Amino acid sequence: MSWLAPERYAAELEAETARLAAAAAGQFPEAVVPACPEWTVRDLVTHVGSGHRLAAGIIEARRDSPAPYRLVDAPDDPAEWAGWLASGARRLTDAVRDLGFDGRVWTWQPQHQTAGFWLRRMVHDLIIHRFDADEIDHDVTGGLAPDLAADGIADMLLVFEIVGKFAGDGERLQFTATDTGDGWHATLDAGGLSWRAGTAPADVTVSAPVTDLLLVLNRRREPAAVEGDRELFDRWWAITRF
Helix, strand or coil: CCCCCHHHHHHHHHHHHHHHHHHHHCCCCCCEECCEEEEEHHHHHHHHHHHHHHHHHHHHCCCCCCCCCCCCCCCCCHHHHHHHHHHHHHHHHHHHHHHCCCCECCCCCCCCCEHHHHHHHHHHHHHHHHHHHHHCCCCCCCCCCHHHHHHHHHHHHHHHHHHCCCCCCCEEEEEEECCCCCEEEEEEECCEEEEEECCCCCCEEEEECHHHHHHHHCCCCCCCEEEECHHHHHHHHHHCCC
16 A cells, blocks of 8 residues: 655645644643543643654754654643644645655654655644544544545554564454455564555454544544454554553
């Protein structure tokens, strides 16, 4: 499954940043975010804006090694959040444009050492946190194109390759989007997680519409349909908490 076009990621970053800003603006700044109970709305905004600025700084400096992660506090006045978030997103898209989507730069994913990796990752991190902000008022409006949701699933599996502790003995999991027909097949072995797009025999199959499946993989929604080895899925669910 190929990535989306560079200009699509840039457009989605801008659009989703505006959606997050609108969702956060209607909340009490110290309200707890249900999906991340250790965070307030202000913390969520700070996390997103800091991530965009960190990624932009890595690309601007053409770094070939990690950069220290530092939170950049969101403005005290929530009325300034929209402009602050937009500024960080714009800085990131400008940095990617200047270096080039395929320009080489350090990332924490060894297979994808490009500026484009940062842009894609920040888009999908932003989408999930926009859902988090919407959920505070139980107003998860969605509005996510199926191809973007599918791309988010592939992106999240790249995350799991690095940050998850997925050692196994060949257990197989199938994730299937019931509305688009897309699928992702994951295997757990001694080396960790490997996966590919498509469908294949599995020990457990998780099925849902593609946006719901994206939320399942990000632990924002429990799956409605799990067929096969439920214990294996429960182990996956526990491992993906981080």
